[in-house]
Structure formats: C-alpha cells, structure tokens
Amino acid sequence: MRNRYLPALTLLMFVSAPVFAEAPSVPVSLPEFAEGQYVHTAPTLEDLDTDDSIHPELKKVILRGHDIFMNTQQFRGKYVFNDLNCKSCHLGEGRLNWSGPVWPAVTTLPDFRGKNQHVNSLEERIAGCFAFSMNGTPPPYGSDDMLALVAYHTWLATGAPVYEKNIGGRGFSHLGKTHPGLDYDKGKSVYMENCAICHGEDGQGQQTADGHSVFPPLWGDGSYNWGAGMTRVFTAASFIKNNMPLGKPGSLTDEEAWQVANFINSQERPQDPRYTGDVKETREKYLNFHKFTNYGTVVNGRLLGDHDNTGSKPFLKPDSLRPRTFQ
C-alpha cells in the first residue's frame, strides 16, 4: 500500500482522522501534493515490530538508528557540538512529509549534489547534516553508528521507487527561492509574537532544570552553523511555514514565514566549516549556496560570519568533508 501513488489517500489521513464534527480551532494546513507525484507513507515502529520478514538483528540495528536520530545529544562532544538532534528539523521521526522526510536520501542517492559539487552517497549526505546542522563531525563511514543511521533511513524508504524524483512532501515546501522586501524588524515582530514563547526572546531555546535542551536554540553556539541548509532563508521559511509553531503547520502566512526566517538567519552562529579565513571570500567561493544566506553580508551594521568562532567544536572542518573526483 505504501509503495503506490496514492496522494489522495495520504491526504485523507490528515483530513479525516480528527473525531470532532465542527472545524478544528487550529487546522493542520499543509500544501497539497501535485498531480502525478509519488507520495510515500513511511513505516512506523509498530510496523517494524510486527514485520516478521525483517531479521531480528536488522531490527536491532534499525532501532539503534532511530535512537540516534531521536537522541543525537547522546553523542554531544563526539559527533554533535550544538544542542540539536536530528529530530529538531526532521519532525515526526524523519517520516513526516514537508518536514524534510529523510527517506528520499535513500532513493535519490548516489547523485551529484550542488552543495559540494560531486556525487554523494547516503553516508556522505548524512555526514553533511553532522558537519553543518549539528556543527559537528559525522560518525566514521562504515562505523556501527553510521550503519545504524543508514539502516533506519533505508527502512523508512521501504517500498519507495529508486531514483523517482517527483516526490510529494519532499524537503520542507514550496515557498520559492527568494522573497522581496525582507525586513529585520518585521521578522523580529513575527518572532516575538509566535516563536519567543518556546525559543526565547534571545533565541537560545529552553532547557529543563537539569540542562536537557527541549526547545532548540535558533542562533548562537547551540545552533546550526553558517554552512547548514537551514541558514538559507528560503529553507528556513519553508520549514517554518509547514512545521512551526509546533502543532500549527501553515498557521503563519508565507510573508510571516519569510520575514521571521530572515530575522533568525540574521543572527550570529558558528562559522561555516568551509571558511577560508575570510568571510567575503568564503561567501564568493560558495555563492551557489550563500546567495540564499545573509552570511558575509552586513545586517544592522554588522558583517555576519566575520569571526573564527566554531562554538564548542574544537575544530573548523571535519576531515570527512572532502572533494571526490573520478579522473
């Protein structure tokens, strides 16, 4: 069932499930899938539990991967040097459409990737998340931890067609790449109104009394670095539009999502691991990426990214980030 093109059914799942008769006070407003798109329903842990065709040893490895995905902070200081978990940006255990579902990485790779200009494997793609979004370094290629993550991703892709590119709900959404009239103060007021209650007026998130991060920091040393996909304003705008505030997807207007994404990404954060020692040079060198970020631009009189700060990470660039050629 999950390997068929059934957008209508999947949509129905969201629409028909609530039990009340009247319209909900907070609707779940997600984009509709386009005609002809492949729409995947990733399996759940219950499916894993009841699937006798999966070897018990593989189940163990998949569950280990799920555990790393949900609680990546168990590797704080080893693979992760900020306060984030995989699930911070990939809601719903990495299964959720419009929330960067992770299974398409399984079915669309290996492929050429613009970000690093070479053909990437699934492991390399996961490594990118650790290097940028987690401001860290990936589990070594081929290691038990990396295998566990790969197994979890691959199992989530169960039944999806390999190299299908027309995928519904992939990434975060549909807001386009640029938006006119971005304004720091407009974004700030959206932020204070809608985001500060959880992420704090200073964007530093909130922790439990014993220091466990609950609402992740959105900027500063505890957040993603200047090389993370989320620093692109369109990526953050799309994520916010379809995922935030938590439980209220689609409640902000497109305009509000763009403005607040620009505000969040106009704050300082750890250095881009690809930093050459000069922020303007780095911006130029990776302009295909940074043309969508505020890195190396002046916002409120401050040149963003003009520093050597790598957060709590005691190095700039993980060794695993390296070019690959086939000459």
Place this chain on the structure above:
Amino acid sequence: MKHALTCFLIAAGMAVITAPATAAQGNPELGASLAGQGDGSGVPCVVCHGADGMGNDAGGFPRLAGLDAGYLAKQMQDYKAGRRISAIMQPNVDNFSDQQISDIAAYFAGLPTAGVQAPANIAGDLLASGEKLVKEGDWNNYIPPCSSCHGPDSQGVGSSFPALAGQHPGYIRQQLTAWKKGERDNDPNQLMAAVAERLSDAQITAVAAYLGSLSPDSQ
C-alpha cells in the same frame, strides 16, 4: 496582550531564580499563611489542594506542590481575570493582590514532592499507549509528543509548560477535555488547544494514566 503577559511572567519567573528581591518575587512564608486563610471571601487553597499541595485525584483538584511558580501565578491571574474559567477557583482567588498571588505561587512551588505514591492497578496496555503518546506522539494525526514541550521526562519547561509527571490523571483528563471542547483557552498561542483537539478520548485517558503514573521528582 496575552503574549505580553506571558513574556512578563517568564521574565518574572527567571527573576525569581537569578535576581534579588523584586516586586514580582513571591514570599513563600506569607504564601503559606495566605493559602491557609484564603482571600477573605473564598475557600482557602489548602482545603482542596491540601496543606502539602498534593491535591486530590477523586475531587479533580490538581497537585500544586513543586510546580513552577510563574505557571501557578499565571493560572491564578487568569482565574481572577476570567481568562481561565472555573466557578470554583475564580471566587477563591479574586480578592488576592498580585503580590499575594506571587506569594502563594512561591509557597506551593517550594513544597516537596518526594514520596508521592503513583496510582496502582492501571492496565499495562493503557500505560504503554500513554507512554507512546508522551514520548513519540501520533504524527499520523499530527499529534506531537507531550515531551516536545513539557520536557523529556514531563518535568516541565519554564513557566509556560508545566510539569505533568505525577499530576493526577483525573485532572489531566479534565483539562485536556476542556481544551478539546474549547472551554479552556488560556494557553499561549493555542499551543495546547491545537494538540488537545486532535486527541481522541481514548488517547486522553491513556496519556493521563501514564503521566499520573510517573514520579513528580526528576529521574
């Protein structure tokens, strides 16, 4: 307005921890006597919530002991102002001043929760489905896990996301149902309403049972 108040209360809650005495800081000793005396026209807090702040499951009276002072103060302010509706609570707090509300909040927040007995004889499958909702949610119905706001062990986060661990199941059930029906709406930005209205009655029963089975003390 509601948001401005919440921000103020968060700031006030932080001030209790970090700053020297301010107007918003509660005095727990004064709060103790206020909780025993009442506001002059209503029933004193301790009559229903207990001198130990432990509340009463059968009566639907929540445990207040150990909850965040900022959260408790906001709830009393909301009752007083009619932002949270209760025919019982409103007349019992409406004569308290802002300072007295802070004092009472500080008193209950400071009470120990050690040794609270979890209810016995709850069906294992009910607890299991409650635990799943608390820790993983039900994303197919767009229900995020409780833990994503109330903390990984449901011990609460700041002044806007109260501790749920060890709260009476009857009270949790009653409140989630009130949100679902639109009878309670003093949550910031409708964050709780959004989730509550997607929960089935069976799910509400399950989360209430599981949360009530947890120890209110940090693991």
